[in-house]
Amino acid sequence: MYSLDFTSKIPIYQQIVDQTKMAIIDGYLKQGDKMPSVREMVNMLLVNQSTVSRAYRELEVLGIISSVPGKGSYILLDEEKIKWEKEKFLEKLEETFREAKFLGYELAEIIEIFNNIGGQDDIKD
Amino acid sequence: MYSLDFTSKIPIYQQIVDQTKMAIIDGYLKQGDKMPSVREMVNMLLVNQSTVSRAYRELEVLGIISSVPGKGSYILLDEEKIKWEKEKFLEKLEETFREAKFLGYELAEIIEIFNNIGGQDDIKD
Amino acid sequence: MYSLDFTSKIPIYQQIVDQTKMAIIDGYLKQGDKMPSVREMVNMLLVNQSTVSRAYRELEVLGIISSVPGKGSYILLDEEKIKWEKEKFLEKLEETFREAKFLGYELAEIIEIFNNIGGQDDIKD
């Protein structure tokens, strides 16, 4: 499910965070699901434990998972925190749209791009 | 027209670039218009000359202005370059939309936010 | 009287301990009262017997109940032990207040919050 690009400028821990979010959007991970343990992730992705730990910590801060020492990490979406993040994200969305508009993006293109994100059950393999 | 935030993490030269783009979207600046000279800008914004110079250089690289030594800088949109920037921007747009979708943004909200960017003729002064 | 949150990061046995203390503050349980037997608790709360046993053990260590094999468990507040716990708790209180002060809590708010804890006889059922 996770596939890292070690040549990317995006930090590895961030890629893990991003792909976990995508897995939730696409329904691969749901509320209450157990995440792979940090060590399992280390073996799967062939990265350092610190890197996975950082990704998991980040996910916890974002209100996406809950990590319990001795037990494991679970998907636990903090709806309140996510709602707050959504509000804060508006500003970034506006900035991105200002740039998009400057570059000539039309509403129709925006709609198509948005609709093509995630939910791509048909191209699962 | 320009209003800088010196406490922001966004570099000053970048703020000048961004606000120039916005001025174009909103119609304050049009193809062929003369930009304020670097020195005028320095006096207006109370920033270092090198900062303004860097912003103008950036705007030239982006295909937005053309600076002619001894004459000044003019809005000269390089349509080809901007088309190329538009394509590169697609990736950022997708990333932003992935995050937006994760946070629960619906298409209707996206459309409304996009439509509300720029073109705010009514609040011009 | 007891109501557990199985999704919480707080261990179940700890929730039982906490709610027993609250029952004492609020006067639902008094010195000498008989606690439900471990088995009754298991049936009431639908948790594992070992979890209830651990909670009861904890309560005994804290000087709150006394368990007599073959007879049951009784509220038996060990004043000396509780006084000792009170002293140890000072450190936690200071830490909490440092954070509260950083976040901008004023004395008046602290007083109001403290006064509103427990003794909520009006919302008993």
Next chain:
Amino acid sequence: MYSLDFTSKIPIYQQIVDQTKMAIIDGYLKQGDKMPSVREMVNMLLVNQSTVSRAYRELEVLGIISSVPGKGSYILLDEEKIKWEKEKFLEKLEETFREAKFLGYELAEIIEIFNNIGGQDDIKD
């Protein structure tokens, strides 16, 4: 200004975070002040760079500092985020007060402890 306890159960990065907050309460650090660089901190405290980096990241997440690669880290209190943290903290405050009340703390003691936190300009040396 910073003094670490390496025998404490509180992680070192957390101690750095806590002491930075205290420095702000006590007025040693103010909005806009430059923090020691990560490497200066490493030399001052004799800990690993990762540990200091983690503390600084944590402070950034908390809306207390802003770190700019190549420039440094500055105190930049995010009033909105801190207000949000204050609201969330209410729950913890209530839990602490329930325990305090159980242990026999009286309002007068609570007030005295709260008033003695920070602002101890008189015992500076």
Next chain:
DNA sequence: GTGGTCTAGACCACT
């Protein structure tokens, strides 16, 4: 010089 990332490896407490 600045902060940021990552690895290898060790040790800890708790379940």
Next chain:
DNA sequence: GTGGTCTAGACCACT
């Protein structure tokens, strides 16, 4: 077995 912390050391991009 679980997550959490820390060190030593290296390398990166950006100012």
